[in-house]
Structures are given as structure tokens and as C-alpha cells.
Amino acid sequence: MPWLLALFALAVSLVAVVPLIYIVVRALSADPATWQRLWVGQMPDLLVQSAALLAGTIAFTLVVGIAAAWLVERTDLPGRGVWRVLLALPLAIPGYVAAICYIILLRRGGVVERLAMDLGGFARGEVPLPPLYNLGGAILIIGLVSYPYIYLPTAAALRAVDRSLEEAARMSGRSAWKTFRSVTLPLVLPAVAGGALLVGLYVLSDFGTVAMLRYRTFTTAIYNQFSGQIDRSGAAILSLVLVALALPLLFGEGWFSRRQRRLTADTAWRPRQLIQLGRWRWPALFAVTVVVMLALGFPLLVLGGLSIQGWLFPSEADRIWGINNEGILAFGLNSLVLSATAATLATLLAMGPLYLAVRFPSRFSMALLTLSRSPFALPGIIIGLAFVLLLNRWVPILYGTIFALVFAFIFRLLPQSLSTGESALRSVAPSLEQAARTMGASPARTFWRVTLPVAAPGIAASWALVFITAMKELPTAILLRPPGFDTLPVRIWAAASESVHTQAAPPAFLLILLTTLTLLPLMHSRLGIDRAMQDNL
Amino acid sequence: MDGTTLISFDQVEKRYGTTEAVRAVSFAVERGSLVALLGPSGCGKTTTLRLIAGLEAPDAGRIWLDGRTVAGKGAWVAPDARRVGMVFQDGALFPHLTVAQNIAFPLNTRNGRGRVEDLLALVGMPGYGERFPHQLSGGQQQRVALARALAPQPSVVLLDEPFSRLDAALRASLREEVRAIVKQTGATTVFVTHDQEEALSIADRVVVMFDGEVAQTGTPQEVYTRPATRAIATFVGEANLLRGEANGLMAECALGRMILATPAHGPVDIMVRPEAIELRAVRDGAARIERIRYFGHDQAIQLCLRDGSQLDVRSLPRPDLTAGQQVDLFVRGVVVAYPR
Known part of the structure; x- marks a missing residue:
């Protein structure tokens, strides 16, 4: 084991666990009275609320994700090539943006009410509008942006299932449907379950969506504890409980993604026979259209429309908020530079523990990998919080600087870089590196000239996914941004917390435009997103 | 169509896009016989087998199986309704089920248990029921795959290059065993191979295919000593x-x-x-x-x-x-x- 690499990996993984350790220490050293107050006053409510949101969202995404994957991969759904891509794109839409879009649509005086009054002859206040600020609204909106976590790995697993297994089931007298239920579904179940746990982690760590929909969960409670109190150990206590909830999901996800690889093998060279939908063709097409419209179409239409309206006919509010092209572009540039820097640094840092674990597997290297992955269980709000507390205590000079923000972002992104980058590194056959070594290349030169170029497509895909996460990241940015340095999410958040949602439209539109455009090329590359998804996100 | 014919192809065609995998193929298989589809890779023999199984639908022509039209002329019988057993090249054992569960898969659950034991004994693997497929060797996996194919007492058993992934010595002994087993059950058997020795040594009749067409049909002796074309002559042996x-x-x-x-x-x-x-x-x-x-x-x-x-x-x-x-x-x- 090269000691320089080991030292680098050790440094990365030790630094990665600092926020987690700090949160634990801070929570455990808190005043017992604070524990008592929170345990009795807040915990039962928060647990029930979070559990309901978790169960509802997972159920919703399971139905949508599995059905969409099956329709696109296994049936003669018209236009399946296009739907395959469109169905994955909501991954690029942050939950809080979807929430804002539906608030604009469905609030009193919103788009739908005005349309109903103009066209349907309803009186003001009489239009029946579905309520958004409740459990159902939160499930729907979080579900619409998180079902790709199930759809993508399930679709990839459906493609990977050895087709002779299904044919063997048909030859054994099972109908097409029974074959799907008794053979295909059990085979793709690890992928489905892994995806469901990722949805669970998403739900637990989500802050923006539930904050905008005023649904109380741990993340919003932590934020309130943090911003409204002088003693911040209450926030640490809630964080500790939230991490304890998230850890089983994280370990479960890792367990399922390892099972996945053992179960499927791809030997298909003939085109798979597609299931004829027959008269279910049009209902299926309708269902897929509804999902894509709700998750992708409406947000783009509403936000795009409002942005253009504000740009062509600026209102009084627009003038007060100073929404203009230069402003929006400056926020966009801030977001781009911050996200690109953090994503690049996170990808580079991840290479240390990853390369060590892939090429020199041992208990030591695996432990380092697990340690560096541990921030995955930390929602962005907790990472932000830990950084604020740590910096204030030890290096107050850094607090409120761009360095602190970049540093916190790297932490937030590191676990994802590790997960998505692992498959890229594993795709490089050791014999390639050994061949380079026999030809006299040094280890560093081998990595630079052989490993990196061969793994490049996978690493690029990994970087893009990490970059998208960084672009969407809200809580870390809110807590740590230097004064005057607004990113797109921060700007959206500011407008939405003042309840001027229309002002959030231009930055939100620019944000999802940028993230969607980053995601789109990944959908075409063979080394792309579903591979990375299968090796968890 | 007389009573001794079990499978019959009449001018069957199958295309994948623009490639013609099978064109104008006609042949018949007698009840109870062991027939080899022999040809170089890409000759359409596996496609022919999959057409019998119902895993592919023909673009033209007609296929009879056990007295009824199963494909062609508007008729179509799904693979699960054809009473055909199949052994795939790689065995295609369900990795999430045990050996016993794999064999019981095509059976009704009620009479399953005893039948599974009988089948395991038949293929020479008694006591292996609780193992998982990944715990078996390649030859054992193929035996279990055969047992699973035979479980519902199908009228036809199809084998798609079942020995190609085994080493030479195992291949020779296993193919003798397979012949003995299918003869014992009385099932009509069609198997695909590109190995002429395999075809000649265990088949009752050999169907030689080239470029998606049937080049010759006959007993192993006929095909070897009276090859219909130069190509067959050089393919089935040295010439x-x-x-x-x-x-x-x-x-x-x-x-x-x-x-x-x-x-x-x-x-x-x-x-x-x-x-x-x-x-x-x-x-x-x-x-x-x-x-x-x-x-x-x-x-x-x-x-x-x-x-x-x-x-x-x-x-x-x-x-x-x-x-x-x-x-x-x-x-x-x-x-x-x-x-x-």
C-alpha cells in the first residue's frame, strides 16, 4: 500500500467525520433540561410527522417509479425513447422549486384561480383548490422530484436482468404478468429497495420543500431551534436524532446495492420482446404524460412564463426587488462558480479513499471509505449548522467567508462523489494499470495516463451529478453564505420567505434550466446516469 | 400430418430488422425422437429453436406442434401454453430460488415435493434441493436446468447449446447422460449445437442448417456419409x-x-x-x-x-x-x- 496515498485518504476521511463527531459531542454535552424540554415538547410530534411523510412519499414514488420503469423498458409505449429521458429529468428540479411552482399555481389569487374565474365563471374564493399546505401536498411534491431515485435504478435493473431467466419462466408455463411478478420483480427488488431508501434519505434531509409548504419535520425544527435561540445545543440534539434515523437507511441502501450486483447478468444480444399494451396503450400514455407534466412541464411553463412576464412588463414589486437580467445572471454565475469549484474539489478528494479501497482492499481502506462516506447521513442543514458552530468556536475569522462556504459544500458533496465515482474506478481493469507499470511508468504516471483517461466518462458523469446536487443545495448556502454572495437557491428562498413567490420565478427558472441542461447529456451516454444511480447516488 | 409427427415447420421465415435469420425452413420431428439442429454460428439454428418454444414469432410460414397450429395463419399460442420445456445455454436458473424451488417452479404447488425429489434423482443429484444455483458447478447447473425443463412432463424438450460452457470431458459424459434421461422420460427432444461430434453421437436425426436454411435432414450416418453439398461435407467432418x-x-x-x-x-x-x-x-x-x-x-x-x-x-x-x-x-x- 503506497503510504502517500494512504496518508491522503486518511486525512480526507478524518476531516470528513469532524462535523458528525462535533454534533454528537455537542448534543450529548447539552443541558439535560434542554433534552427533557425537546423530548417531551417536540419529539413525539416530529417523529409522527416525519414518519408519515416518509411512508407516504416512499409509497408514492414506488408506484410511480416502478410503473414508469416497466412501461419504458418492457412495453410498446408510444415514444418510449423520449419518455425514458423525460421521466428522469425531475432529478434536476429541487423540491423547493416544485413547491414554489405549485404555490403560484394553486394559492388563492394564483394562476388556477384566476383562470377559473376568467374562463369558468367562478366567483372569487369559490374555486375549489386542492390544499397544498398539508401532508398530502408535501408527499405529492417531494414524490414528484424524488421518484427518479426509484425509476432510474429500476429501469437499469430491468435492462440488466438476463432475458433467458424470463424466457425460462414463460417456458415453465407462467403468463407474461406472472413472470413479471414471480421472476422479474424479485430480481429487480434490490434495485427498487435501494432506490426507496434513497428516497427516504431525501425526505429526511429535505429542508426547502417542507419549509415552503410549512410542514414541520426535523430539518425545519432544527432551523427554528438554530435561528431563534441563543443556546444552540437544542439544534444539535434534534440533529443527533435525525442522524440516528437516517443511518439505518444509509446502511440498508449500501447492503441492497451490493446484493444487486450478484443477482443479475447481462447476456442479451437479441432485442427483447416488448409487451403489447393493446387497449391499455392510451391510458398508459396518458399516465406517463401526467407524471412528466406535473414534475417537469408545469414547473418549466409556470416559471418560464412568469420570468418572461416580469421581464417584459415589470411590476412595482419587480422594481422593488430589483429583478433584472444582470441581477439574475450574477446570482447564476455565483451558483455556477461555487458549485463547479466544490464539485471538482469533492471529486478530486474522493479519489484518494476510493482508489485506496478499490486497488488495495483491506480492512483499513474499507474503514476509511466508510468514514468518508458518513456525511451522507447528514442532511445539508446539519452540515451547515455544524460548520457555523465549529467556525464560531475555533476559527471565527473564517465565518462568513467564501472559503467556509466552499468547504462546507465539499463536505456536503463528498459522500456522493464517493458513491458515483466508485463504479467509474471499478470499470478500470487492474491489468491495464499493471501493463503500464511493467512498461516502466510510475504509480502516479500510471494513474494520470491510464486510470484517469479510462475512467474519465464515469468520472465526468459522477462530477455532473455532484454538480447538480451543489446547484440545488439550499440550507448549507443559507447558513454559511457571506453577506452579499447570493446564489440562485438563496435568492429563491429569500423571495419565498417574504411570500412574494412570483419574484422567485426568474432565479428558479434559470436554476432548473441549468441543472436540466447538465443532466440531459448524461442520459445519452452509456456510462451515464443509470450506471451511477445503480451504484447509488 | 400423420400421428407420428410432433413438430412440423412449413416455409417458416424470421427476420430481425433487415437480417433474415431463418428463411423458408421446413422440417418435421417424429414423436419420441432426439433431433439435433446442427450448423455454424449464425446459421439460424437457435432462432429455429426459439420459434418452436414460442419465444419468437415467425414472419411467415406455419408451425405445428402436437397436432395444432401454434404459429402462422393467424394462429398464435403463447410460450407458456405450448407444453414445451427448455434448457438454456447458461442454464437460466433463477438466482433467488433454491434448486428445489427452481425445479418446482413450473409445477403446481400441491404435488410438488415428491416430484422434485424424483427429478433430482433422475438427473443424478439427489439431496441438492436446498442449495442455491451459485453453489453448483456448471455441469450441475445444467442438470438442474434439465430437471426443471422435464418437471411438467412436456411433450417437447428443447436444449440450446446446453454443453457449450462445459469442459470437453464433462461435455462428453453429460451428453450421454442427457440422452439417457430424455429417452427414459420419452420426451421428444430438439437440441441446438455447432459441434458435429455432439450431433452425430447422440441424435437420432440431424437437421443441418446453413445461412438460415435447412441444408439436409437425415440420420447421423446419412449426413456423414452422403452429405448433400460440399459445405455440409466439410462442416460435419474432414473431407x-x-x-x-x-x-x-x-x-x-x-x-x-x-x-x-x-x-x-x-x-x-x-x-x-x-x-x-x-x-x-x-x-x-x-x-x-x-x-x-x-x-x-x-x-x-x-x-x-x-x-x-x-x-x-x-x-x-x-x-x-x-x-x-x-x-x-x-x-x-x-x-x-x-x-x-
């Missing part, structure tokens, strides 16, 4: 092709006068199998030994005739023959001629 002149049942060539199996006239290529040639060492013969390759149980001898042409001969190991020696040669039995 010498000699220029000659035919006149009815007689033909003249560099080896002298020979008896033809079927009458021909004019210029022909005469096919002589290497083992049909006998050599006698003489001082001044018709040919000279160029090279001898020794295999133990026999040897391959390369001859150079007076006119400079090459000839391959197979003989038992003979200490009296060495390279450079002059020999005379005789052809045993009748030979086949192809018009030139």
Missing part, C-alpha cells in the same frame, strides 16, 4: 475433394476408378472421407507421405499425389509408415460426387 469425371455410377479421378452413391455425369468433385482411404507402403507408389500428426488413438497423414495435389488420410497408428515414404492407396466403400 477430401478431388476433381473427377463421372459416368453413371462410376467416376474417374486421381485415385483411380470409384463407385458413386448416386449416379452423376460430366465433371464432378468427388468427396472422400480421410478414414475411407487405406494405405500400403510400397517402394514406388501413387503418393508420398508429407507429414504425420500423431494423436494416440489415430493419426492424420498428409499425402502428396503425383499430380501435386494434397490428400488427408486418417489411419490407426502404424509403425511402418514414416514421412517421405511412398504409398499406394485404396478407397473403401462408395463415395459422393458433386457436379462442378
Whole structure:
């Protein structure tokens, strides 16, 4: 084991666990009275609320994700090539943006009410509008942006299932449907379950969506504890409980993604026979259209429309908020530079523990990998919080600087870089590196000239996914941004917390435009997103 | 359609995009027989097998199975309703089920248990029911796959190159066992192979396919000794092709006068199998030994005739023959001629 690499990996993984350790220490050293107050006053409510949101969202995404994957991969759904891509794109839409879009649509005086009054002859206040600020609204909106976590790995697993297994089931007298239920579904179940746990982690760590929909969960409670109190150990206590909830999901996800690889093998060279939908063709097409419209179409239409309206006919509010092209572009540039820097640094840092674990597997290297992955269980709000507390205590000079923000972002992104980058590194056959070594290349030169170029497509895909996460990241940015340095999410958040949602439209539109455009090329590359998804996100 | 025919293909065609995998294929399989579909890779033999199974639908033509039309002329019977068992190239055992669960998969749950034990005994693997597929060797996996295919007592068992992933020794012993097992159950069996030795040694009848068409159908002896075309002759075994002149049942060539199996006239290529040639060492013969390759149980001898042409001969190991020696040669039995 090269000691320089080991030292680098050790440094990365030790630094990665600092926020987690700090949160634990801070929570455990808190005043017992604070524990008592929170345990009795807040915990039962928060647990029930979070559990309901978790169960509802997972159920919703399971139905949508599995059905969409099956329709696109296994049936003669018209236009399946296009739907395959469109169905994955909501991954690029942050939950809080979807929430804002539906608030604009469905609030009193919103788009739908005005349309109903103009066209349907309803009186003001009489239009029946579905309520958004409740459990159902939160499930729907979080579900619409998180079902790709199930759809993508399930679709990839459906493609990977050895087709002779299904044919063997048909030859054994099972109908097409029974074959799907008794053979295909059990085979793709690890992928489905892994995806469901990722949805669970998403739900637990989500802050923006539930904050905008005023649904109380741990993340919003932590934020309130943090911003409204002088003693911040209450926030640490809630964080500790939230991490304890998230850890089983994280370990479960890792367990399922390892099972996945053992179960499927791809030997298909003939085109798979597609299931004829027959008269279910049009209902299926309708269902897929509804999902894509709700998750992708409406947000783009509403936000795009409002942005253009504000740009062509600026209102009084627009003038007060100073929404203009230069402003929006400056926020966009801030977001781009911050996200690109953090994503690049996170990808580079991840290479240390990853390369060590892939090429020199041992208990030591695996432990380092697990340690560096541990921030995955930390929602962005907790990472932000830990950084604020740590910096204030030890290096107050850094607090409120761009360095602190970049540093916190790297932490937030590191676990994802590790997960998505692992498959890229594993795709490089050791014999390639050994061949380079026999030809006299040094280890560093081998990595630079052989490993990196061969793994490049996978690493690029990994970087893009990490970059998208960084672009969407809200809580870390809110807590740590230097004064005057607004990113797109921060700007959206500011407008939405003042309840001027229309002002959030231009930055939100620019944000999802940028993230969607980053995601789109990944959908075409063979080394792309579903591979990375299968090796968890 | 008489009572002894179980499977029948009539002008069946199958295309993948623009490639014609199978074109105008017709043949029949007798009830209870063991038939080999033999041909080089890409000849359409696996597609033919999958057409019998119902895993592919023909683009034209008609397929009969057990007295009814299962494909063509508007008819279509789904694979699960055909009462056909299939063994896939890689076994296709369900990795999430045990051996017993795999075998019981096509069975009704009620009478499952005892039948599974019987089948495991039949394929020579009693007591393996609780293992998982990944705990078995390649040969064992194929046995379990066969047991699963036989479980519902199908009228037809299909095998898609079932031995191709095994090593040579295991392949030879397993194919004998498989023949014994399917004969014992009385199931009609169709198997695909590109290995002529495999086809000739265990099949009752051989269907030779080239380029998506049936080139010849016959017993192993017929296919080997009377190949219908030059291509079949060289594919099912080693063959010498000699220029000659035919006149009815007689033909003249560099080896002298020979008896033809079927009458021909004019210029022909005469096919002589290497083992049909006998050599006698003489001082001044018709040919000279160029090279001898020794295999133990026999040897391959390369001859150079007076006119400079090459000839391959197979003989038992003979200490009296060495390279450079002059020999005379005789052809045993009748030979086949192809018009030139």
C-alpha cells in the first residue's frame, strides 16, 4: 500500500467525520433540561410527522417509479425513447422549486384561480383548490422530484436482468404478468429497495420543500431551534436524532446495492420482446404524460412564463426587488462558480479513499471509505449548522467567508462523489494499470495516463451529478453564505420567505434550466446516469 | 400430418430488422425422437429453436406442434401454453430460488415435493434441493436446468447449446447422460449445437442448417456419409475433394476408378472421407507421405499425389509408415460426387 496515498485518504476521511463527531459531542454535552424540554415538547410530534411523510412519499414514488420503469423498458409505449429521458429529468428540479411552482399555481389569487374565474365563471374564493399546505401536498411534491431515485435504478435493473431467466419462466408455463411478478420483480427488488431508501434519505434531509409548504419535520425544527435561540445545543440534539434515523437507511441502501450486483447478468444480444399494451396503450400514455407534466412541464411553463412576464412588463414589486437580467445572471454565475469549484474539489478528494479501497482492499481502506462516506447521513442543514458552530468556536475569522462556504459544500458533496465515482474506478481493469507499470511508468504516471483517461466518462458523469446536487443545495448556502454572495437557491428562498413567490420565478427558472441542461447529456451516454444511480447516488 | 409427427415447420421465415435469420425452413420431428439442429454460428439454428418454444414469432410460414397450429395463419399460442420445456445455454436458473424451488417452479404447488425429489434423482443429484444455483458447478447447473425443463412432463424438450460452457470431458459424459434421461422420460427432444461430434453421437436425426436454411435432414450416418453439398461435407467432418469425371455410377479421378452413391455425369468433385482411404507402403507408389500428426488413438497423414495435389488420410497408428515414404492407396466403400 503506497503510504502517500494512504496518508491522503486518511486525512480526507478524518476531516470528513469532524462535523458528525462535533454534533454528537455537542448534543450529548447539552443541558439535560434542554433534552427533557425537546423530548417531551417536540419529539413525539416530529417523529409522527416525519414518519408519515416518509411512508407516504416512499409509497408514492414506488408506484410511480416502478410503473414508469416497466412501461419504458418492457412495453410498446408510444415514444418510449423520449419518455425514458423525460421521466428522469425531475432529478434536476429541487423540491423547493416544485413547491414554489405549485404555490403560484394553486394559492388563492394564483394562476388556477384566476383562470377559473376568467374562463369558468367562478366567483372569487369559490374555486375549489386542492390544499397544498398539508401532508398530502408535501408527499405529492417531494414524490414528484424524488421518484427518479426509484425509476432510474429500476429501469437499469430491468435492462440488466438476463432475458433467458424470463424466457425460462414463460417456458415453465407462467403468463407474461406472472413472470413479471414471480421472476422479474424479485430480481429487480434490490434495485427498487435501494432506490426507496434513497428516497427516504431525501425526505429526511429535505429542508426547502417542507419549509415552503410549512410542514414541520426535523430539518425545519432544527432551523427554528438554530435561528431563534441563543443556546444552540437544542439544534444539535434534534440533529443527533435525525442522524440516528437516517443511518439505518444509509446502511440498508449500501447492503441492497451490493446484493444487486450478484443477482443479475447481462447476456442479451437479441432485442427483447416488448409487451403489447393493446387497449391499455392510451391510458398508459396518458399516465406517463401526467407524471412528466406535473414534475417537469408545469414547473418549466409556470416559471418560464412568469420570468418572461416580469421581464417584459415589470411590476412595482419587480422594481422593488430589483429583478433584472444582470441581477439574475450574477446570482447564476455565483451558483455556477461555487458549485463547479466544490464539485471538482469533492471529486478530486474522493479519489484518494476510493482508489485506496478499490486497488488495495483491506480492512483499513474499507474503514476509511466508510468514514468518508458518513456525511451522507447528514442532511445539508446539519452540515451547515455544524460548520457555523465549529467556525464560531475555533476559527471565527473564517465565518462568513467564501472559503467556509466552499468547504462546507465539499463536505456536503463528498459522500456522493464517493458513491458515483466508485463504479467509474471499478470499470478500470487492474491489468491495464499493471501493463503500464511493467512498461516502466510510475504509480502516479500510471494513474494520470491510464486510470484517469479510462475512467474519465464515469468520472465526468459522477462530477455532473455532484454538480447538480451543489446547484440545488439550499440550507448549507443559507447558513454559511457571506453577506452579499447570493446564489440562485438563496435568492429563491429569500423571495419565498417574504411570500412574494412570483419574484422567485426568474432565479428558479434559470436554476432548473441549468441543472436540466447538465443532466440531459448524461442520459445519452452509456456510462451515464443509470450506471451511477445503480451504484447509488 | 400423420400421428407420428410432433413438430412440423412449413416455409417458416424470421427476420430481425433487415437480417433474415431463418428463411423458408421446413422440417418435421417424429414423436419420441432426439433431433439435433446442427450448423455454424449464425446459421439460424437457435432462432429455429426459439420459434418452436414460442419465444419468437415467425414472419411467415406455419408451425405445428402436437397436432395444432401454434404459429402462422393467424394462429398464435403463447410460450407458456405450448407444453414445451427448455434448457438454456447458461442454464437460466433463477438466482433467488433454491434448486428445489427452481425445479418446482413450473409445477403446481400441491404435488410438488415428491416430484422434485424424483427429478433430482433422475438427473443424478439427489439431496441438492436446498442449495442455491451459485453453489453448483456448471455441469450441475445444467442438470438442474434439465430437471426443471422435464418437471411438467412436456411433450417437447428443447436444449440450446446446453454443453457449450462445459469442459470437453464433462461435455462428453453429460451428453450421454442427457440422452439417457430424455429417452427414459420419452420426451421428444430438439437440441441446438455447432459441434458435429455432439450431433452425430447422440441424435437420432440431424437437421443441418446453413445461412438460415435447412441444408439436409437425415440420420447421423446419412449426413456423414452422403452429405448433400460440399459445405455440409466439410462442416460435419474432414473431407477430401478431388476433381473427377463421372459416368453413371462410376467416376474417374486421381485415385483411380470409384463407385458413386448416386449416379452423376460430366465433371464432378468427388468427396472422400480421410478414414475411407487405406494405405500400403510400397517402394514406388501413387503418393508420398508429407507429414504425420500423431494423436494416440489415430493419426492424420498428409499425402502428396503425383499430380501435386494434397490428400488427408486418417489411419490407426502404424509403425511402418514414416514421412517421405511412398504409398499406394485404396478407397473403401462408395463415395459422393458433386457436379462442378
